Amino acid sequence: MKTLIFSMLLSGLFISPVLAQDDDDDKPRKEMEIYGFVMTDAGYNFNQIHPDWFDVVRPTKLPAFDDEFGSDGNVYFSVRQTRFGVKNWFCTKYGELKTTFEFEMFGTGVDAGQTTIRLRHAYGELGKFGAGQYWSPFMDIDVFPNTVEYWGPPGMAFFRNVQIRYMPIQGDSRLTIALERPGASADQGRYADRIELTGVVPRFPLPDLSAEYRFGGKKWGYVELAGIVRRIEWEDHLVDPFDLSGDAWGWGLNLSTNIKFGDNTTFRGSFVYGEGIQNYMNDAPADIGIKNNLIDSAGFRVFDPVRPIIGVALPVLGVVAFVDHNWSKKFSSSLGYSLIEITPSDGQADDAFQQGQYIVGNIMYYPTQNAMTCLEYQWGARENNRDGFGSVINKIQLTFKYNFSRSFYEKRHK
Numbered sequence: 001m002k003t004l005i006f007s008m009l010l011s012g013l014f015i016s017p018v019l020a021q022d023d024d025d026d027k028p029r030k031e032m033e034i035y036g037f038v039m040t041d042a043g044y045n046f047n048q049i050h051p052d053w054f055d056v057v058r059p060t061k062l063p064a065f066d067d068e069f070g071s072d073g074n075v076y077f078s079v080r081q082t083r084f085g086v087k088n089w090f091c092t093k094y095g096e097l098k099t100t101f102e103f104e105m106f107g108t109g110v111d112a113g114q115t116t117i118r119l120r121h122a123y124g125e126l127g128k129f130g131a132g133q134y135w136s137p138f139m140d141i142d143v144f145p146n147t148v149e150y151w152g153p154p155g156m157a158f159f160r161n162v163q164i165r166y167m168p169i170q171g172d173s174r175l176t177i178a179l180e181r182p183g184a185s186a187d188q189g190r191y192a193d194r195i196e197l198t199g200v201v202p203r204f205p206l207p208d209l210s211a212e213y214r215f216g217g218k219k220w221g222y223v224e225l226a227g228i229v230r231r232i233e234w235e236d237h238l239v240d241p242f243d244l245s246g247d248a249w250g251w252g253l254n255l256s257t258n259i260k261f262g263d264n265t266t267f268r269g270s271f272v273y274g275e276g277i278q279n280y281m282n283d284a285p286a287d288i289g290i291k292n293n294l295i296d297s298a299g300f301r302v303f304d305p306v307r308p309i310i311g312v313a314l315p316v317l318g319v320v321a322f323v324d325h326n327w328s329k330k331f332s333s334s335l336g337y338s339l340i341e342i343t344p345s346d347g348q349a350d351d352a353f354q355q356g357q358y359i360v361g362n363i364m365y366y367p368t369q370n371a372m373t374c375l376e377y378q379w380g381a382r383e384n385n386r387d388g389f390g391s392v393i394n395k396i397q398l399t400f401k402y403n404f405s406r407s408f409y410e411k412r413h414k
Contacts, residue, residue, distance in 0.1 A: 059356025095127025199238025
């Protein structure tokens with residue numbers, strides 16, 4: 001009885017407003033879906049990683065010097081991947097209206113290391129237009145492999161962003177153009193403790209412009225090319241003899257694909273290159289680095305005492321190559337490699353992040369519908385800028401996942 005009452009309340013809360021605007025006739029349709037999963041991770045870190053990121057593999061969070069994060073060998077348990085979402089669909093005279101609201105429990109930013117609510121999607125589409133927080137068109141979520149390591153390949157473009165998008169072509173082949181919320185970070189490097197930099201603040205006069213085009217088919221897969229252009233500026237508001245204001249253009253290209261080899265095997269890969277697009281990458285440091293402005297490219301001194309340093313957009317390269325394979329209805333595996341590489345500027349510190357590598361392999365078992373368990377090996381590596389230091393992490397993770405989904409249908413009569 002309680003379940004029936006709860007379902008009726010949900011129907012009134014989520015479905016009734018939809019029907020009030022519906023222009024469709026006598027057609028049964030799915031109006032709402034409540035979905036998600038409960039996920040438990042248990043594992044062992046054979047090496048060190050930043051304690052806020054104990055249950056993932058992020059090369060940028062590996063030690064930058066010996067024993068930075070204490071001793072090797074730590075057990076961990078986590079339920080932070082647990083997820084909940086609600087989707088709605090209904091027809092209007094302007095096309096289908098779809099909305100998505102989804103969150104998980106994996107804390108980041110000021111909540112890093114915590115089990116807390118984190119918004120994933122707050123997004124709506126009406127026909128060929130969309131608005132809200134959703135996957136950036138510059139990324140390709142279909143490249144993400146069938147693994148249980150939460151963070152994923154570092155060399156993958158991966159960013160959920162607030163945007164306004166236009167989708168003139170939809171389907172197996174598609175075209176998407178978007179204006180996205182801008183943002184970037186800077187590495188002050190060797191000059192981080194200088195008071196002259198305290199008055200430098202970022203400015204973003206334009207939205208980021210991104211676009212993707214996918215050519216695909218259901219039988220063989222697809223190939224996709226995405227691009228992005230962004231304007232990054234910074235202003236020096238400190239009253240002193242220096243003018244450290246500047247600007248840079250960020251840009252990037254992302255070539256990605258899924259290729260099917262029969263019914264049971266899929267290759268997932270991408271190649272990303274650009275400058276000043278680090279915050280669109282899955283695991284990369286700052287977009288802007290400091291460059292010394294005392295000597296020009298020919299080796300001659302530059303007599304500009306007002307601007308002894310300048311900011312430059314840092315080049316970044318990302319590679320992903322994974323294979324997913326279904327052994328049977330109850331067993332599957334994924335195995336692959338990813339690389340992220342930054343070209344640092346000469347003003348960055350010797351221990352600044354330069355390169356990260358990532359390898360994951362697993363075996364998944366599906367004992368029954370909506371249940372999965374996985375045993376996965378995870379490896380990551382970090383290399384510093386100039387000091388020759390590198391670090392690695394080896395992990396074993398056991399995961400249990402239970403999916404749930406409930407759909408509500410309504411039939412509209414004239």
